[in-house]
Amino acid sequence: MSRFYCRDEELRKLNKRYENGKFECVVIYGRRRVGKTALINEFCKDKPTIFFSALNTTGKENLEALSKAIMSFERPNAESSPEFTTYDAALDELTALSKEQRIVFVIDEYPYLAKAKTAISAMLQHIIDHKWTDSQMYLILCGSSMSFMESQVLGKESPLYGRRTAQFKIMPLDYKETAVFHPNLSEEDNALIYGITGGVPHYINKLDVRDSVDEALMENLFDRSSYLYEEPANLLKQELREPAIYNAIIKAIAEGASRLNDITTKVGEENSVVAKYLKTLIDLGIVKKETPITEKPGKKTIYLLADNFFRFWYRFVPVNASAIDSGRIAKTYPHAVKQYFPDYMGLIFEKMCQDYLLYYADALPIELSEIGQWWGTDPQKKKQIQIDIVGTPVEGNDYIIGSCKYRNEKIGLDELELIREYAAVFGKGTNYHYYIFSKGGFTDGLLQAQERGEVQLLTLADIFE
Ligand SMILES: Nc1ncnc2c1ncn2[C@@H]1O[C@H](COP(=O)(O)OP(=O)(O)OP(=O)(O)O)[C@@H](O)[C@H]1O
Numbered sequence: 001m002s003r004f005y006c007r008d009e010e011l012r013k014l015n016k017r018y019e020n021g022k023f024e025c026v027v028i029y030g031r032r033r034v035g036k037t038a039l040i041n042e043f044c045k046d047k048p049t050i051f052f053s054a055l056n057t058t059g060k061e062n063l064e065a066l067s068k069a070i071m072s073f074e075r076p077n078a079e080s081s082p083e084f085t086t087y088d089a090a091l092d093e094l095t096a097l098s099k100e101q102r103i104v105f106v107i108d109e110y111p112y113l114a115k116a117k118t119a120i121s122a123m124l125q126h127i128i129d130h131k132w133t134d135s136q137m138y139l140i141l142c143g144s145s146m147s148f149m150e151s152q153v154l155g156k157e158s159p160l161y162g163r164r165t166a167q168f169k170i171m172p173l174d175y176k177e178t179a180v181f182h183p184n185l186s187e188e189d190n191a192l193i194y195g196i197t198g199g200v201p202h203y204i205n206k207l208d209v210r211d212s213v214d215e216a217l218m219e220n221l222f223d224r225s226s227y228l229y230e231e232p233a234n235l236l237k238q239e240l241r242e243p244a245i246y247n248a249i250i251k252a253i254a255e256g257a258s259r260l261n262d263i264t265t266k267v268g269e270e271n272s273v274v275a276k277y278l279k280t281l282i283d284l285g286i287v288k289k290e291t292p293i294t295e296k297p298g299k300k301t302i303y304l305l306a307d308n309f310f311r312f313w314y315r316f317v318p319v320n321a322s323a324i325d326s327g328r329i330a331k332t333y334p335h336a337v338k339q340y341f342p343d344y345m346g347l348i349f350e351k352m353c354q355d356y357l358l359y360y361a362d363a364l365p366i367e368l369s370e371i372g373q374w375w376g377t378d379p380q381k382k383k384q385i386q387i388d389i390v391g392t393p394v395e396g397n398d399y400i401i402g403s404c405k406y407r408n409e410k411i412g413l414d415e416l417e418l419i420r421e422y423a424a425v426f427g428k429g430t431n432y433h434y435y436i437f438s439k440g441g442f443t444d445g446l447l448q449a450q451e452r453g454e455v456q457l458l459t460l461a462d463i464f465e
Pocket of ligand 1: 036
């Protein structure tokens with residue numbers, strides 16, 4: 001079995017709740033493959049646990065599976081076990097167990113159960129209110145359908161509303177956590193692994209980098225028989241009824257369409273139809289909407305791929321499909337894939353730098369409220385500008401302005417000049433603190449500017465420290 005990494009904060013909080021001995025109803029949700037079940041297993045490994053993974057079938061078959069889960073807890077060595085004839089009987093058995101001891105009862109894939117047995121949320125609500133509140137039951141409801149978990153389990157319409165005692169939205173790992181999987185690799189390799197897998201532990205494991213990212217990509221992604229080659233299609237098929245349209249939308253965004261109109265034109269469907277599909281992709285954590293920081297959603301809102309793995313796959317697999325199919329990819333890889341990495345990594349590096357500033361928020365010269373990107377038009381030069389990082393203050397007029405360059409060249413004073421100009425166009429603050437992040441380092445001129453206190457300079461090595 002592979003090792004379990006990170007998630008310390010989630011485990012600490014889950015354990016703290018366990019120790020209080022009181023009734024808990026914890027909701028755990030997040031994108032598919034993000035590591036929800038692995039986290040629950042890690043939490044439960046030394047605790048009395050009934051783990052029921054709901055099935056995408058009928059209510060009857062789910063009751064059978066639930067019966068088995070309860071029976072294998074009560075009689076771990078029995079070859080066959082009786083089954084409960086009703087859900088009420090199974091829940092009553094759980095009540096009896098939780099009166100005797102602290103017990104963790106996990107329902108994984110809860111949306112499947114709620115679909116198969118529509119009354120289950122109301123039944124759970126009833127038993128929580130009448131029996132479990134005073135018991136030692138530690139209930140965990142887990143699911144990957146974000147919209148279902150957010151509206152039907154956490155939302156006001158749900159019978160379970162108000163019953164939960166905590167909720168955890170499990171997010172992909174960030175760049176530093178991703179690097180924990182490969183402590184012996186260089187910062188550049190670790191950045192790339194983050195850029196390819198998006199910090200989804202399952203994808204990090206499946207990419208399985210030993211010595212070289214190039215070799216791992218060739219074996220475990222740019223190969224038709226590999227798991228990662230199939231993954232986007234599998235995931236879409238598993239989650240959605242019309243994968244073809246979703247596929248076209250993701251491809252359009254990966255190829256650079258970011259406004260609704262551009263996506264619609266590429267896909268060849270009505271705006272309203274595409275908007276509906278986009279909403280589902282946002283629920284799945286594949287697409288995200290972005291608006292310039294400090295502005296409200298509106299005309300400037302754009303759509304981006306939230307998931308780096310999808311972004312990588314759709315950027316490099318479709319255009320190289322024939323080379324992959326014919327086995328020529330190893331030959332074409334240097335000019336068809338690898339030479340575009342600095343460009344591909346640009347956006348990812350921006351996110352890494354933003355995360356870095358959030359990590360060290362306490363050491364920043366301002367009390368940070370939000371961090372994001374800003375884009376708009378320079379009215380004098382009549383051209384579009386984009387500021388990679390803007391940090392807004394909780395109060396006052398001091399802002400952080402940052403630039404991120406993922407190139408193999410030294411960045412010089414002209415970059416500082418440029419972001420000073422951009423800050424003037426942004427125009428919200430009166431005092432700006434400048435940060436420049438560069439993979440390839442800095443010229444002496446810029447290093448001297450740092451010594452004069454005009455700018456903070458950080459390399460890839462600095463942000464991984
Ligand atoms: N923190 C972690 N450290 C190491 N490996 C992990 C971690 N989290 C998940 N994994 C790996 O990723 C795989 C998939 O994770 P898991 O099944 O927990 O995801 P999930 O969110 O429950 O997925 P789904 O919604 O598709 O059921 C696991 O089998 C495990 O190998």
